[in-house]
Amino acid sequence: MSDLNRLTIAEARDALAKGETTSADLTEACLTAIDASGKLNAFVHHTPDMARGMAKAADQRIKAGDAAPMTGIPVGIKDVFCVKGVPSQAASRILDGFRPEYESTVTQNLWNAGAVMLGKLNQDEFAMGSANENSVYGPAINPWKAADGRDLTPGGSSGGSAAAVAADLCLAATGTDTGGSIRQPAAFTGTVGLKPSYGRVSRWGVIAYASSLDQAGPMTKTVRDAAIMLGAMASVDPQDSTSADKPVPDYESLLTGDIRGKKIGIPREYRIDGLPEEIAALWQKGADMLRDAGAEIVDISLPHTKYALPAYYVIAPAEASSNLARYDGVRYGRRAKLGQGDGIVEMYEKTRAEGFGPEVQRRVMIGTYVLSAGFYDAYYNRARKVRTLIKRDFECAFADGVDAILAPTTPSAAFALGASDNADPVQMYLNDVFTVTLNLVGLPGISVPVGQDKNGLPLGLQLFGRPFDEGNLLNQALVLEKAAGFVAKPGRWW
Amino acid sequence: MSITEDEARKVAHLARIAVDDSALPALARDLSGILAFMEQLNEVDVDGVEPMTGVVPMRLKRREDVVTTGGMPEKILANAPDAREGFFAVPKVVE
Numbered sequence: 001m002s003d004l005n006r007l008t009i010a011e012a013r014d015a016l017a018k019g020e021t022t023s024a025d026l027t028e029a030c031l032t033a034i035d036a037s038g039k040l041n042a043f044v045h046h047t048p049d050m051a052r053g054m055a056k057a058a059d060q061r062i063k064a065g066d067a068a069p070m071t072g073i074p075v076g077i078k079d080v081f082c083v084k085g086v087p088s089q090a091a092s093r094i095l096d097g098f099r100p101e102y103e104s105t106v107t108q109n110l111w112n113a114g115a116v117m118l119g120k121l122n123q124d125e126f127a128m129g130s131a132n133e134n135s136v137y138g139p140a141i142n143p144w145k146a147a148d149g150r151d152l153t154p155g156g157s158s159g160g161s162a163a164a165v166a167a168d169l170c171l172a173a174t175g176t177d178t179g180g181s182i183r184q185p186a187a188f189t190g191t192v193g194l195k196p197s198y199g200r201v202s203r204w205g206v207i208a209y210a211s212s213l214d215q216a217g218p219m220t221k222t223v224r225d226a227a228i229m230l231g232a233m234a235s236v237d238p239q240d241s242t243s244a245d246k247p248v249p250d251y252e253s254l255l256t257g258d259i260r261g262k263k264i265g266i267p268r269e270y271r272i273d274g275l276p277e278e279i280a281a282l283w284q285k286g287a288d289m290l291r292d293a294g295a296e297i298v299d300i301s302l303p304h305t306k307y308a309l310p311a312y313y314v315i316a317p318a319e320a321s322s323n324l325a326r327y328d329g330v331r332y333g334r335r336a337k338l339g340q341g342d343g344i345v346e347m348y349e350k351t352r353a354e355g356f357g358p359e360v361q362r363r364v365m366i367g368t369y370v371l372s373a374g375f376y377d378a379y380y381n382r383a384r385k386v387r388t389l390i391k392r393d394f395e396c397a398f399a400d401g402v403d404a405i406l407a408p409t410t411p412s413a414a415f416a417l418g419a420s421d422n423a424d425p426v427q428m429y430l431n432d433v434f435t436v437t438l439n440l441v442g443l444p445g446i447s448v449p450v451g452q453d454k455n456g457l458p459l460g461l462q463l464f465g466r467p468f469d470e471g472n473l474l475n476q477a478l479v480l481e482k483a484a485g486f487v488a489k490p491g492r493w494w
Numbered sequence: 495m496s497i498t499e500d501e502a503r504k505v506a507h508l509a510r511i512a513v514d515d516s517a518l519p520a521l522a523r524d525l526s527g528i529l530a531f532m533e534q535l536n537e538v539d540v541d542g543v544e545p546m547t548g549v550v551p552m553r554l555k556r557r558e559d560v561v562t563t564g565g566m567p568e569k570i571l572a573n574a575p576d577a578r579e580g581f582f583a584v585p586k587v588v589e
Contacts, residue, residue, distance in 0.1 A: 101569040198549045212548065241555045242548070310534045321509060328510075330582050332573035344587050349512035361511055365521070366528055368509040369497075382535050384545030389538065391546065425524055426531045442549030467550070 004029035006168045009073050009225040016062055016072050023062070023072030026171070027055035027116050030074045033169045034118060039494040042154075042164040044079060044137045045087045045120035054116040061114055069252070070232045071114025076164045076173040079120045080127055081107050081216070082205040086117075090207040091135040092125045094327045094355025096334040104205025105237045106174060106216050113232040118170050122160025125357045126324065127181055127209045130431040131420050132159025134359045142189060142414050143167040143490040147455040152414040155185030161219045162189040166490060172220040172229050176206060178213045179312055180409075180435025183447035186219060187409035187460030190449040190488060192481070193219045194226045197468045198442030199244035201230075202237035210319035211242075213312075213439040223448060223478045227251035230470060246468055254471035259479050260294030262472070264463075265402040269305035270434060272411070279408050279459065282451045286406055286461040289450075289483035290476070300402060302393040307386050308437040313429055314370050314383035315440070320360075321367025327355060362425060391441045398466055404476050405464040408434055409447040413457035434462070444470050446477045449486040458488065496526040 004026045007015070015021045031051060034043050051074065058072035077083060080090045082100035089095030103111075111117070122140040124132050131153040132140045140163045142154040154163040158175030162185030165173050175182040177195035186193025194217045201216045208214060218229035231251050237243040266287055271280070291297050329335035329351030336350035356364065370379035397405065411433060420428050438445045444467075447460040461480065465473030497505075502522040506513040513521060571577040576584070 098573050101566075101572055199552075238555075238557065242550070244550060244552070245555075304538070307535060307538055310532045313528065314532055314535070325510075329575060330584055331570075333575070335575035338585060342585060344585050345510070346512075347585050348510040349507075352510055353512035356511065361509075362524060362528075364511065365502075365505045365509045366525060369505050369525065369529075370532075372505070372508060379529075379532060379535075381545050382538075382540060383532075384547075385540035385543040386535055386538050387546040388543050389540070391549065424527055426527055429531070440549075 005033045007171060008221045009070070009171050009228050010222070012073055012171055013069055017067065023055040023058040023116060024052070026072065027051050027074045030118055030170050037167060037169050037494055040141045040143060040163050040167055041138055042122055042140050042160040042167065042169060043076065043119045044122045044160065047086055047117055047119045051116050051118050054111070058114045058116060068113040069228050070110060072116065073171050074116040074118050075110065076118050076121045076161060076170040077107060078158055078161050078174050078176060079123050080176055080207045081174060082207065083107050083117065083120070086120065088120065088207070090126050091123045091137055092355065092360070093136045093357070094333050094352070098333050102205060105202035105235060105239060106206065106233050109235050110232055115232065121164055121173055124157035124159065125360050126207065126320070127157040127176055127178055128320070128359050128363055129156040130180070130184060130428060131417070132156040133417065133420055134357050136357070139417055141417070143494065144189065144414060144457055145490070145493060146416060151417045153188065153417050155188035155414065157181040158185045158219060162186055162191055162193070165189070165191045165219050165221060167494070172218060172225055174216060174233070175219045176214055176216045177439065178209050179316060179439050180432045182217050182219060183409050183435050183445060183462055184431065186447040187449070187458065188414035190458030190486060191219060191221060192223055192226050192446065192448055193217065194230060194446045195438065195444060196230060196234065196470055197244070197444045199242050200444070200468065200470065201234050202240040202243045204237055204239035208323040210316040211323060212319060213316060223474055223481045224252065224255060226446065227255055227474045244468065249471055251471055251474055255475055255478050257475070257478055257482070259290065259476050262295045262403040262476065263401050264290050264295045264297050264476070265300035265397055265405040266297060267300050267302045267305065267405055267407060269302050270407045272433065276412060278453050279411060282459050283406070283408050283461065286450050286480060289480055290406065293479045293483065298402065300397050300405070302397065304386065304390045304393050305437060308390055308440055309429060309433055311383040311386045311390065312432070312436040312440060314379050315387065317363040317367035318371050318380050319367070321364045321371060324360070324364050327352060387440050390437060394441050394443065403466065404473060407462055407464070409460040409462040410434060413453040413455070413459055438464055443467060444473050446473055448477050448480050448484070450480065450484040451486070452488060456488070458486070497522045497529065
């Protein structure tokens with residue numbers, strides 16, 4: 001078999017089961033592709049020895065008839081996940097040299113299932129960003145090119161994961177989504193990205209950004225692969241007190257392709273001013289596809305949608321300022337060089353000034369401000385109350401019998417790198433306008449590639465599901481994927 | 495609401511991030527812009543609404559009050575920028 005790195009998880013699994021290929025061969029194909037992908041800057045820490053060792057073990061396991069669905073599948077891991085003994089620094093200078101002494105639950109679950117670790121993937125620093133430009137490693141580059149040949153962002157914060165999957169450097173990758181960081185990069189690269197319900201996947205060992213919003217999920221080439229990989233990543237974890245006490249279903253077995261009678265809501269508030277015509281047309285096309293498959297399309301209202309973005313940009317920085325207080329130059333990572341007579345406060349202040357990039361500093365300071373005495377009620381508490389109202393919007397829609405909600409993933413296709421250089425921070429935050437709501441309400445969502453813009457760049461639509469209803473959500477996404485028939489791949493230039 | 499340079503300096507200090515005086519005007523401008531964006535929240539009637547503490551309606555899990563891990567000082571210290579004789583080392587705190 002040729003081009004083994006281009007396979008999907010399902011294809012590779014079936015080929016492995018039939019003895020048509022080996023994990024060792026799959027892994028070599030990916031390692032070769034990674035070696036030739038320097039220009040994409042997707043893989044930032046390489047673990048070829050580990051990969052070869054794990055592939056060998058997987059092949060033995062398959063031979064012994066003990067294979068799980070992910071056994072022998074080579075994957076990339078976002079830098080934000082702690083992998084024992086492997087640099088894990090969430091793309092931050094402040095975690096320079098940090099090698100965890102322990103393993104995140106998600107990666108442990110993947111290794112237990114027999115998946116193969118190829119290396120760590122680029123991202124925005126501490127998962128804060130929408131363009132993967134806030135990274136100590138420099139930006140990851142989208143394998144898709146602009147019509148004029150300019151480099152495009154793969155999106156963020158899971159930009160390296162999306163670029164790696166789109167460029168076939170791995171069969172799949174892990175991502176995390178705090179305000180859209182799985183779904184937006186998936187939409188920008190023509191791949192599938194799933195943010196599970198809050199609590200479905202353990203946060204243990206995932207370097208924290210905003211703990212009430214963070215959720216890890218799979219980034220894959222197909223919806224079926226997302227179902228397989230979510231099954232391997234999810235678990236009930238005593239190490240994470242917010243991990244839900246719900247058994248993990250066999251998501252793949254729920255992919256029937258039958259969505260007849262399902263009610264899909266189209267939220268009118270997502271038709272924002274200035275929504276580009278081609279995004280509106282794509283959205284309509286997606287609704288038509290689901291209707292043709294037997295779903296009922298209904299207009300719904302989520303009246304507080306407009307306030308999701310400002311509420312998010314209060315709550316997420318507040319939690320970040322608290323979470324990132326741990327980077328003090330004492331216990332791990334990097335400490336600034338101190339001057340004569342510098343005390344412990346100077347050490348903290350210099351270490352954090354040198355170690356955090358500008359966007360992280362901004363969010364930590366905004367968070368500090370909204371939590372500080374005198375402003376706590378005006379900003380933080382108000383935002384949490386608005387969050388309650390936003391959740392109520394969804395509860396009302398579901399109570400009216402809506403099974404899922406269809407919306408665009410992003411207001412545009414991938415934009416050029418450097419576009420954010422002189423933009424004011426709020427302009428960049430607007431990229432998250434369709435995605436942050438879901439994190440505020442803890443629901444599952446999936447972005448599926450559905451079409452291309454006038455320049456041939458991929459565009460995605462997202463489906464939101466009921467709480468812990470990933471099974472139905474994936475099934476609806478499968479129908480959308482089939483009807484859209486998105487097969488375009490970026491031409492290789494790297 | 496707009497943030498003065500003095501307030502920006504104070505926030506930076508609370509966040510324990512050293513900011514040069516020359517960078518304060520730009521920082522104050524950025525923070526003011528972000529806060530202005532948040533002012534939209536004032537349009538919402540939140541009377542009688544409970545602030546959300548968690549998105550999933552569940553009681554925080556409890557476990558037996560027993561020791562489940564520990565006894566690994568060398569692992570805890572392995573990533574410290576400065577560790578000596580089984581301790582984290584920091585600049586002098588007390589004169």
